[in-house]
Amino acid sequence: MxxxxxxxxxxxxxxxxxxxxxxxxxxxxxxxxxxxxxxxxxxxxxxxxxxxxxxxxxxxxxxxxxxxxxxxxxxxxxxxxxxxxxxxxxxxxxxxxxxISMVFQNPMSSLNPSLTIGYQIIEIIRTHQKVSKKEAKEIAIEVMKKVGLPRADQLLYEYPHQLSGGMQQRVMIAIAIACQxxxxxxxxxxxxxxxxxxxxxxxxxxxxxxxxxxxxxxxxxxxxxxxxxxxxxxxxxxxxxxxxxxxxxxxxxxxxxxxxxxxxxxxxxxxxxxxxxxxxxxxxxxxxxxxxxxxxxxxxxxxxxxxxxxxxxxxxxxxxxxxxxxxxxxxxxxxxxxxxx
The missing domain is CATH 3.40.50.300 (P-loop containing nucleotide triphosphate hydrolases)
Structure with a gap:
């Protein structure tokens, strides 16, 4: 509290x-x-x-x-x-x-190395919410900003290995809270x-x-x-x-x-x-x-x-x-x- x-x-x-x-x-x-x-x-x-x-x-x-x-x-x-x-x-x-969402201790083993950051966040949003791809992208950018990720609109198209450990963990948290x-x-x-x-x-x-x-x-x-x-x-x-x-x-x-x-x-x-x-x-x-x-x-x-x-x-x-x-x-x-x- x-x-x-x-x-x-x-x-x-x-x-x-x-x-x-x-x-x-x-x-x-x-x-x-x-x-x-x-x-x-x-x-x-x-x-x-x-x-x-x-x-x-x-x-x-x-x-x-x-x-x-x-x-x-x-x-x-x-x-x-x-x-x-x-x-x-x-x-x-x-x-x-x-x-219920979960943030795992090792983001590199939890994030898919072959998929962009944006795809992984958008996928979880569209799995649980009835929104268009465009709307899901807007939500993804908003949630990325919320967890303190810089240049969110560009980061959408980058891959996990291009990020530092701290940024990877923020991505994991973004995925976890995307559907509130x-x-x-x-x-x-x-x-x-x-x-x-x-x-x-x-x-x-x-x-x-x-x-x-x-x-x-x-x-x-x-x-x-x-x-x-x-x-x-x-x-x-x-x-x-x-x-x-x-x-x-x-x-x-x-x-x-x-x-x-x-x-x-x-x-x-x-x-x-x-x-x-x-x-x-x-x-x-x-x-x-x-x-x-x-x-x-x-x-x-x-x-x-x-x-x-x-x-x-x-x-x-x-x-x-x-x-x-x-x-x-x-x-x-x-x-x-x-x-x-």
Missing amino acids: EDGEDEKMPEILSIQNLTIQLEQNRNILPVLFGLSLTVQKGEIFGIVGESGCGKSVLSNSIIGLQPEKMFASKGDIVFEGQSLLNKSKHQLQKMRGNE PKLLIADEPTTALDVTIQAQILKLLKEIRREQGTTILLISHDLGVMGEICDRIAVMYAGEIVEIGTTEQLFENPSHPYTKGLMQSIPSPDKKGKPLYSIAGTVPPLHERKGGCPFASRCQLSIEKCFESKPQLTKVSDAHDVRCYFSEIAEGNDEYARSSS
Whole structure:
């Protein structure tokens, strides 16, 4: 929400106890496990976590682009009161680019190198809107100007390889917002861009939300980026939400050890010349995600209970939840509490 807007908006997207599984070599492996969250209309909602945590699987599942051997075995994804999991491929195809759009992290692999920029933007407009080619061209030029692309009328006839990485990403955003979608999913939209261009893209996303009322689901591994733009943030680890709250709540009171580790790894002026903090270990592969807290093997605070049973999301404060035994253990264990300080 914009500053000063405290009124809760109605939800546009609701993910309800979603479990996504992968069939691999005759085995069924969990990719997402009992994941629930809601996104309100008009907000910028962030999902953060390392590679392998399931962020892109979640975003692809929303628009029906998950691999064939990956399927939802439980739960639902509801967009404006409609179950997306119950829709046919044709129905989802009609929604993609129209009601829900996506900006992928690598524009060079998403843009067709053999087609001009103009053709690719005009095609999406004519697919979803009943307009002439001339009208579609006018809309394309207008949307290109809106995302800050220079000499839009000339750029229509150029090819992706003729553009810089930042301009390619702006083209991707232009394609995504051409039909004024209600929900824009941005999957790592600033990856591989330098900090100046990164700031421009984030500013552009905020402008799109403000001017078009577009709800944005931003996916990133960079919690620093999230802090610049998001209203609320969900921290994902190994296919689960481990912490969720407003951006202010997470930055002022990070409560999960994984969230704290991500916070410590954010570059800042006071860390100049020093090696950045790195969480030891890696995200467990799918076949090792059984029982207990998936972060236990990397957590300096883990005890036997963490390996044996899975903690539930519990309230830290209003609208701030965490999936960790820390709070209940810390109350009766001074040594544990001291080790976390």
